[in-house]
Amino acid sequence: MNVGIIGQAAGLFAVTNIDDVLVLALFFAQGSGHRGAAGNIAIGQYLGFAAILAAAVAAAFGATFLPEGAIPYLGLLPLGLGIKAAVGAWRHRGDDEETRAEQGGPTMLVVATVTFANGGDNIGVYVPVFATAGAGGMSVYVVVFLVLVAVWIAAGRYFATRPVIAEALSRWGHVLMPIVLIGIGLLILVEGGAFGL
Structure with missing residues (x-):
């Protein structure tokens, strides 16, 4: 196995997913206890990322499930969740931390949805890399990516x-999570040019 391709895969993953660490930290804070x-x-993180990889691998082989013009609209998912x-x-703004903690942690589906929507733009980066890497190289990328998840x-x-x-997260996480999700959603919509933005 070529060490160079492993390093390239690790670098590509890190660059395209750095924002996920913050989102994951917020999810873990929300799920604390x-x-x-x-x-x-x-x-949920693995399901969302597996969907990103499946779409990128399929597109690298010429099959596209999502038209390129639809990718920016994935921003509606985290925007809606945010x-x-x-x-x-807002409804629970007067609740103390203990009451908020009783409201439940993030579900698998929410985490998977946010992961997929947040990584939807990564598909466009991964497709040409996968297509030029060939089947063997693509396999290395996929394995490295899944380990790095x-x-x-x-x-x-x-x-x-x-x-x-x-x-800080237990005190402000209920405020930060919507801000981060809405920010991610708006960023995906604006950067992708959705709705003529």
Whole structure:
């Protein structure tokens, strides 16, 4: 196995997914104290990223499930989830931290949806790389990416459990999560030129 391609794959993953660490840290903070939340977050992250890889691999072989013009509209998913989270935060603005903690952690589907929507633009980056790497090189990229998803999950959990960060996230996470999701949604829509933006 070529060490150079492993390094290229690791670099490409890091550059295209750096923002996921913050989102994962927020999910872990939101799920703190909820049984099964860490598993839901990890599985949701893998499901969302597997969907990104499946779309990129299929497109590299010439089959496109998502027309290129549809990718910017994936921003509607985190935007909608962010608005829903903002409404929930507003409704429970008077609740103390303990009451907010009882409201439940993130679901697998929410994590997968945010991961896929946030990485939708990555598909456009991965397709030409996969297409030129050939089947063998593409396999290396996919394996390296899937290993690094676990590293990203661990990093998100690590940041969410550092005392200073954990305290800030438990205190402000219910406000930060909607802001981050709405920001990601708007960024995807604007950068992709959705609705003529």
